[in-house]
Amino acid sequence: MNLFCVGLSHHRTSVETLEQYAGRSVEDSGLRACGCAEALLLATCNRVEVYAAAETVVPNEKIARCLAPGIERAAPGEAHSFYRFENGECARHLFRVASGLDSMVIGETEILGQAKKAYAAAQKSGTAGRYLHRLFQRAFRVAKQVRTHTDITRGAVSVSSVAVDLAEKIFGNLAGCKVLVLGAGEASERTVSALVAHGVTDLRVANRSTERAEKLIRVAGGRAVAFDDWLDQCRAIDILISSTASDRPLLTREKLAPLLRARVDRPLFIIDIAVPRDVDPAVNELEGVYLYDIDDLRSVAEQSLALRRGQIAAAEEIIDGHVAKFCESIGMGLSDVRDQPEHPPLGEEPLQASR
C-alpha cells in the first residue's frame, strides 16, 4: 500500500484557481473511483489536498480530473502545479499542515479544526480506512504537541486580536470592563466587535453624528453617550478606543492627569487607531496608563509573527520524531521507498514519486 498526498496550496497557486477546485464539492467516494483504496479531501480557502492510500500509482492528472472534471481542458497544465508527497513525506506534510506550519499565517489553529472536520467526513462516508485513520490520528496528536511545547500559536497577529490580547493581560477578565468608543468609524468596528466577543458588555459610544454611533451599536451593542461628555467618561471607563477624524490630539497629558487621581489603582488602556493620532503620546508616561496607537499594535503583531517564525525549528523537530515513529508503525521507509528496497511496503512494488 502506498500513502500519498496530492494538492494545491496558497504557496504556488492563486486564490482563483484554488476556488475552482474547492468550490466543487467532491465526494470522498468520488476519489475512490480514481483507484484509491482510501481517500480524504481537505479543502479550505488556502489549500485543496487529497490524502489517499492506493495499491497502484494514481497519477496527479487523474486526481485533478476527479477533483474538478472539466477544469483540465480550461487550463491545460494546471495539473503540473499540483505537488505530491509520498509515504513518509506525505505524513510530514500533513503534520506540518495540521500544526499550522504550512499556513499563510504561521501557527494559526483554524486548519486543525478543518482537518478534523475533513477526517470526520471521510470517516462518515467510509473512505478513510486504517491507513488514513492512523495518519490523521497521529497528525492531531502532533498538532497538539506542537501547540503545547512550542510558542508557535502564541501572540496575536492582527490589530484587533492584539488589542484583545493586551486588554486581557491588563484586566484579566474583560466581562467587567467598561469600554468607551470615541468616534464610531469603521476602523474601530472590528476592534470593538473583538472585545465584545471576549466578554465586554458595558460599551459606550460617543460620536459627533448619532447616526454613525447607532450603526455601531446595532452591530456591537452598547449605548450612545453625548460626544461632549467623553472626557468625563474617562473617570469611569477601563478601555478607550479612539478613532475620530480630528487633526489635532483630543486627549493630552494635561487633560487626563487630573482624572487619574480618582483611579490610582485602576489601569486605563487606550487604543488609538486614528490617523493622525487622537491621543498625545506623552499620555503613556502617566502611571497606570497603557497607550497603544495603530503603529504600536501593528508592531506587536509583527513581533508575535517573528516569535512564531522563531519556533519553526522546534516544531519541525517534534514533527521529525513523529514521522519516524509513524513510518515505523506502518512499516515503511522514511522518506522514499525507493531508497529502502529491503523493506518493501506490504508486499507492494516500490512506486515512483511523480513530483
Place this chain on the structure above:
Amino acid sequence: MELRGGVFRPARFNFLVIGLGFVFQTAFLSVRGRALGRCPLTNLFEVFIFVAWSIALFYMLVGPAYRLSLMGAFTAPVVFLLQTFALVAPIDQQHRFKLPPNRWLEFHASFSTLAYGAFALACIAGVMYLVQERQLKTHHLHSLFYHLPPLPDLFGAITRLLWWGFALYTVGLVSGFFTGEPLPWPQVVWAIAVWVLYGLILQGRHWHRLAPRRVAALCIIGFSAALGLLWGITFTAQMHSP
C-alpha cells in the same frame, strides 16, 4: 540535596519537581529537628533551608489557586540559590553545647520563617508584575510575556501573600519579646520597621492610594529589608554564642 529545574513546561511536571523537592526538604528538616530535639532553626544554615522550605510551601499553596504555574520558573531558582548558598557557605556551625529548649524561641523562629516564605513569594510575584508591566508600557513584548499571568491575577496573589506574611510576621514579632533572650535594640527597631513597612503597603492598598506597580516594587524592597534583618539577627546571635 535536590535538583530543581527552571523549565517552562510542562507545568504539571514542574510542579511535581518542586513538590518532590519539598518532600526532601521536609524530610531533612524533620531529621535535623529530631537530632536537635527542637525546631531546626539554630543556625543560619538551618534558617536558609527553612526559608526555602517555606517558599516552596507557599508556592504550592498559591500557584494552583491562581494558576500561576509559571511562578515555578521564578520560584525554583530562588529556592535553588538559597539552598546552594546554605550548602556551600560555611554556615552550618555546630553549637558547642546543647541549646536549652525554649518553646517561645521556637515559636517565634518558626512563625517568622513562615512569614519570610510568604514575603519572598510576594517579592517574586512583584518581580513578575514589574517585568510584565514594563513590557506593556514600552510596547516590547518578549516571549516570556505570553507565559505570564494577567496583571490582576498576579496582583491578587501579591495581596493575599502580603496579608498572610503580615499576619505570620506579627505573631512572630510579638512572640519574640517573650523568648527571654537578650534583645539587641538595632534588630528590634529594624524588625519593627519591616513590620511598619508591610503594614503601610497593605494600608495603601486598602485605601486605593497605591498604584499596583508601586505595591509590586515595595514588595521587593520589603523583602530585601527583611533579608537584611535575618542576616543581622543570626550574625549577632553567632557573635554572642560562646
